[in-house]
Every structure is written in C-alpha cells, then in structure tokens.
Amino acid sequence: MTTLVEDAYRACGTAVLGYAMRRTASREDASDVVAETFAIAWRRRAEMPVDPDDARPWLFGIARLCLANTARSAERAGRLGARLAESLADVGVPEPSVVHEGRADSRVVREALQQLSPEDQELVTLIAWEGLTPAQAASALGLTAGTARVRLHRARTRLRAALHTASEIEETDRAH
Numbered sequence: 001m002t003t004l005v006e007d008a009y010r011a012c013g014t015a016v017l018g019y020a021m022r023r024t025a026s027r028e029d030a031s032d033v034v035a036e037t038f039a040i041a042w043r044r045r046a047e048m049p050v051d052p053d054d055a056r057p058w059l060f061g062i063a064r065l066c067l068a069n070t071a072r073s074a075e076r077a078g079r080l081g082a083r084l085a086e087s088l089a090d091v092g093v094p095e096p097s098v099v100h101e102g103r104a105d106s107r108v109v110r111e112a113l114q115q116l117s118p119e120d121q122e123l124v125t126l127i128a129w130e131g132l133t134p135a136q137a138a139s140a141l142g143l144t145a146g147t148a149r150v151r152l153h154r155a156r157t158r159l160r161a162a163l164h165t166a167s168e169i170e171e172t173d174r175a176h
Helices: 004-021 027-043 052-091 106-114 118-128 134-141 145-175
Strands: none
Touching: 004 027, 004 052, 027 052, 106 118, 106 145, 118 134, 118 145, 134 145
C-alpha cells in the first residue's frame, strides 16, 4: 500500500525537480531541494492535497521556501566567510606553501598529497599544516587514536614514496 506522499512523488517528483533545476546552479542543488521538499511534505502529509493536480502547486510552494532557505544560508555563509577571512588576515595564517617552503616545492607536495586518499590527505594535513597531534586529529576525524596513528604511518610512507618519485622526475626533467 502506497502513501499519499509516495503517490505525489511519482506524480510530481519530476516536475518539482524541473522547478528546482531552473532555479539552482547545479543538478545536485536541485536534487537537494527535491529531497527537502518531499521530507517536508512527509512531515506535513496531513495538510497535503489528495488530488495530484492540487498537490503539485502545494509542492512547488514548499520547494520555493526550500530554495529561499538555501539562498539565505548561502548568503549567511558568505558573510561569515568574509568576516572570517578578514579576521584571519590580521592573524597572519601561513599558506601551506609557506609551511612547506624549504622541504619541497609546494606544487610537488600538493601533487604528492593528491595521490593519497581524501581521508589520508585530511589526516596528514591536520597534523602537518594545522599542528594537531595524532590524537587530536583522530578526534577531529572521528577515529580512535590508535587507528589514526596507523593510518598516519601508512599515509606518510606513501607520501614519502610519492615525493621521492616526484623529485626523481624533476631531476630527470632538469637533466634534459
């Protein structure tokens, strides 16, 4: 037995997606709006019109409010980011390339980091760039301290190998 919301999704889901896609920057953003619209419709299912012809505009109204909420959130995030950047400018936070100056060319370091998994990249940079201890990085990543230390050891080994390979390639390029 299907519910009213499931029936509305089958009848109007594509229309709500089209509505959202014409008003957002990406398909992912539009999909998020559709998901939020139908989550709200589920919570407010007692208010949902039974007739699909009436449900569609009701769903568009919800989608419109979801889009407005998303726009307000993005605007707040932009303002917060600007204030944060302004306050950090006074602190003098070093760029990662400055942190690694003298160890290796920052481009080489970044390329070597990109060879690691995103999780290992985050673990290594939390420790190397942000100055966290392995236990603190473990906490930030939701890992146990032991797991973080093992992953860090393996990630550093892979990073050293990638840096070694990159330096050999640069030496070969300079020789030619």
